Every structure is written in structure tokens, then in C-alpha cells.
Amino acid sequence: MSNTRVSRRQFLNYTLMGxxxxxxxxxxxxxxxxxxxxxxxxxxxxxxxxxxQKVSELTxxxxxxxxxxxxxDGWYESEVTGTAWVYKDGDKVIALSPVCKHLGCTVxxxxxxxxxxxxxxxxxxxxxxxxxxNVAGTPPIGPLDEFDVKVEDDLLYLGxxxxxxxx
Ligand code: FES
Numbered sequence: 689m690s691n692t693r694v695s696r697r698q699f700l701n702y703t704l705m706g707x708x709x710x711x712x713x714x715x716x717x718x719x720x721x722x723x724x725x726x727x728x729x730x731x732x733x734x735x736x737x738x739x740x741q742k743v744s745e746l747t748x749x750x751x752x753x754x755x756x757x758x759x760x761d762g763w764y765e766s767e768v769t770g771t772a773w774v775y776k777d778g779d780k781v782i783a784l785s786p787v788c789k790h791l792g793c794t795v796x797x798x799x800x801x802x803x804x805x806x807x808x809x810x811x812x813x814x815x816x817x818x819x820x821x822n823v824a825g826t827p828p829i830g831p832l833d834e835f836d837v838k839v840e841d842d843l844l845y846l847g848x849x850x851x852x853x854x855x
Contacts, residue, residue, distance in 0.1 A: 737755050737757045738845050739755045743843065746781065753771065755771075773785075773797055773832075774844065783837050784807075784832045785834070787833065788809040789822060789828040795809045796808055796810070803815055819852070
């Protein structure tokens with residue numbers, strides 16, 4: 689007769705541990721999934737955001753285009769409003785970020801009457817050419833970023849910002 693016989697007490701212990709572990713994992717897995725899921729969820733990187741701007745109405749004069757999108761930050765979802773300065777250069781649609789490269793204020797087109805054909809940052813009198821190039825001698829240290837753009841059914845879609853490719 690073998691000495692490795694399992695006593696009735698040991699059998700009961702093993703059975704209870706097995707059943708208990710199975711039940712615990714059944715309760716814990718949904719909790720772990722709930723806690724981790726938003727972190728693992730794919731972001732909206734590379735997505736284009738629709739705007740109400742008709743491309744056929746764009747001219748060579750930059751216009752302000754506002755747009756909204758849902759932003760998911762971990763477990764917090766909010767609606768964010770963004771802005772772009774958009775104009776046409778021939779057939780090409782140009783969309784520039786309004787975020788000043790000095791300290792992040794919002795630039796305006798023709799915001800300074802002394803320089804009507806430039807972007808102007810009211811915070812520290814920063815200036816940019818129409819293509820986003822920062823004007824030397826003013827505070828900004830780089831050109832305005834550029835949006836990826838897409839046109840569908842005459843409507844403008846804006847993608848991610850990237851370093852200015854117009855300069
Ligand atoms: S933040 Fe624009 S010039 Fe300073």
C-alpha cells in the first residue's frame with residue numbers, strides 16, 4: 689500500500705481550494721478587465737475630425753475653423769474644442785495650428801493692424817508669416833505646426849498636427 693494516500697481532510701482542502709480559486713477568478717477577472725481596459729484601448733491617433741468648413745468656400749485668406757472631438761483620457765471622456773487657421777494655396781488646402789510656439793497662446797490672422805498679412809500672437813506680440821514661419825526678432829522660436837488635411841464631399845477633415853512642411 690502506498691504512503692501517498694490522500695486523507696479525507698486533505699481531499700476536502702484541495703477541493704475547497706480549487707473551487708474557491710475558480711470562484712475568486714470568476715469575480716476578479718471582470719474587475720481587472722474593467723480597471724485595465726481603458727488603458728489598453730486603442731487611441732484615436734491618425735483619425736480625421738470632420739469640420740463644417742466647405743472647402744469650395746475657402747480662399748487664399750486664412751479663416752478660423754473650429755471643431756470638436758471626444759477625448760478619452762484613461763477613464764475620463766470629454767468634448768474638446770480645437771481651432772485651425774485654414775486657407776487655400778492653389779488647389780492645396782493648408783491648415784495651421786493656432787498654438788504660438790513661444791508660450792502657447794492662440795494666434796490670430798491679421799490681429800495686428802501694422803502687419804495685416806501675418807498671424808499675430810497678442811500675448812507677447814509674436815508674429816508669423818502666412819505659411820506659419822515665425823518672424824525673426826519676435827518671441828516665437830519656431831513655425832506654427834500644420835494639420836494633416838483630408839477633403840470628403842467638399843468638407844474639410846483635420847488630422848493630427850505635424851511640424852510645418854511649408855517652409
Ligand atoms: S505666447 Fe505667443 S508671443 Fe508669447
